[in-house]
Amino acid sequence: MLAIQTNPQSAALAIDVGFGYTKAVSLAGGKVIFPSVVAPAGSPDAFDRLDKSDTGYRVRIKKGIDGPVEEWLVGELALKEGREVQYFQDWEKHSHPAHDAVLLAAAALTWNWPRAGGGITGISNPALVVGLPVDVWRDELQREGLKKHLEGLIAEVSVNGNGPVRVTFSRVYIYPQAAGAFLTVPDLPESGIVALVDVGQKTTDSAAIEIVNGRQRLVKTMCFSINKGMAALVEAVREEFRRQTGAPLPPQQAWETVKSGSLWYRGKEIDMAPAINKARAEIARAIADQVLAGWGERADFVRKVYLAGGGVLDLPALQNMFPAAAVLPDPQWANALGFLKVARGLAG
Numbered sequence: 001m002l003a004i005q006t007n008p009q010s011a012a013l014a015i016d017v018g019f020g021y022t023k024a025v026s027l028a029g030g031k032v033i034f035p036s037v038v039a040p041a042g043s044p045d046a047f048d049r050l051d052k053s054d055t056g057y058r059v060r061i062k063k064g065i066d067g068p069v070e071e072w073l074v075g076e077l078a079l080k081e082g083r084e085v086q087y088f089q090d091w092e093k094h095s096h097p098a099h100d101a102v103l104l105a106a107a108a109l110t111w112n113w114p115r116a117g118g119g120i121t122g123i124s125n126p127a128l129v130v131g132l133p134v135d136v137w138r139d140e141l142q143r144e145g146l147k148k149h150l151e152g153l154i155a156e157v158s159v160n161g162n163g164p165v166r167v168t169f170s171r172v173y174i175y176p177q178a179a180g181a182f183l184t185v186p187d188l189p190e191s192g193i194v195a196l197v198d199v200g201q202k203t204t205d206s207a208a209i210e211i212v213n214g215r216q217r218l219v220k221t222m223c224f225s226i227n228k229g230m231a232a233l234v235e236a237v238r239e240e241f242r243r244q245t246g247a248p249l250p251p252q253q254a255w256e257t258v259k260s261g262s263l264w265y266r267g268k269e270i271d272m273a274p275a276i277n278k279a280r281a282e283i284a285r286a287i288a289d290q291v292l293a294g295w296g297e298r299a300d301f302v303r304k305v306y307l308a309g310g311g312v313l314d315l316p317a318l319q320n321m322f323p324a325a326a327v328l329p330d331p332q333w334a335n336a337l338g339f340l341k342v343a344r345g346l347a348g
């Protein structure tokens with residue numbers, strides 16, 4: 001159980017709903033990460049039959065005052081048990097119906113919410129900060145649409161059979177990815193252009209600031225998203241498998257093969273390590289080339305490049321492809337931790 005949170009100044013929650021993983025962290029001490037995958041829970045008894053020791057979450061959601069009850073498997077459990085597994089595929093992932101299920105599950109797990117139907121309890125609802133890829137964030141309609149939607153969100157949420165809690169946010173702010181991660185950089189120089197590259201599952205975001213006499217200014221032309229991330233590695237594995245066997249490889253197995261380096265097919269072990277290593281090198285090169293091209297002639301004048309996002313853990317070669325590159329501590333958490341700083345400012 002999380003500590004009761006009574007100080008409104010620290011009523012802050014940050015959720016980074018990535019294409020690959022949802023990361024949530026709050027000032028009440030909650031922290032959670034799970035794959036951004038959901039599946040409808042199916043019949044209610046299938047929902048109840050699931051083993052409590054399974055990782056992942058069974059989530060019941062009732063939106064509004066008297067909305068219908070939705071039941072979802074979220075995270076690893078959806079991958080394992082779900083029949084109609086849903087990933088976010090759209091560029092505008094927040095318009096996907098599964099987005100709220102993931103976000104509400106993360107919120108329920110990281111904040112000490114009042115019990116549903118419990119009346120006024122003195123517990124503060126937190127301010128919420130979430131992110132969008134830089135290019136989606138630029139689109140005011142998208143940004144404001146998401147903000148309005150989350151501001152209006154009120155739901156009773158029950159995770160893994162626990163008593164339902166009432167989730168609603170006191171304030172909502174939408175922040176650009178990469179710029180969020182920037183807020184966690186521990187050692188910004190006094191002057192010069194510094195950039196941050198956030199390599200995610202499906203997108204890579206770039207942000208840059210120019211520092212003059214300790215004052216920061218966003219370099220807008222260096223802030224953008226490119227449509228490439230670690231999902232390309234899974235695609236490369238599927239392509240190689242098809243080349244070797246002629247058969248399709250389901251995405252989930254391809255994902256596991258990326259981690260293990262090999263798989264068994266019709267009694268034979270197929271070594272995927274060479275194909276994976278080649279794909280890693282190619283993807284790192286492609287990401288670096290596209291980002292550097294986006295920076296244009298400013299690329300040569302960047303003083304330091306910070307690398308964030310879970311993808312940089314899988315692509316160590318990136319460090320040699322950018323000038324003076326350094327991987328942030330906890331790179332996969334960088335956006336969420338940056339958003340939490342913004343949320344704390346809103347709450348106070």
Ligand SMILES: Nc1ncnc2c1ncn2[C@@H]1O[C@H](COP(=O)(O)OP(=O)(O)OP(=O)(O)O)[C@@H](O)[C@H]1O
Nearest residue numbers: 018019020021200201202203230309310311313314
């Ligand atoms: N422990 C780990 N070691 C190595 N790589 C990891 C680890 N955990 C995650 N990754 C990598 O991180 C990637 C996901 O990164 P991240 O969580 O930053 O993406 P995302 O934010 O979900 O995606 P996007 O930003 O595109 O929406 C995975 O595809 C995997 O390659």
Ligand SMILES: [Mg+2]
Nearest residue numbers: 018200201309
């Ligand atoms: Mg991300």
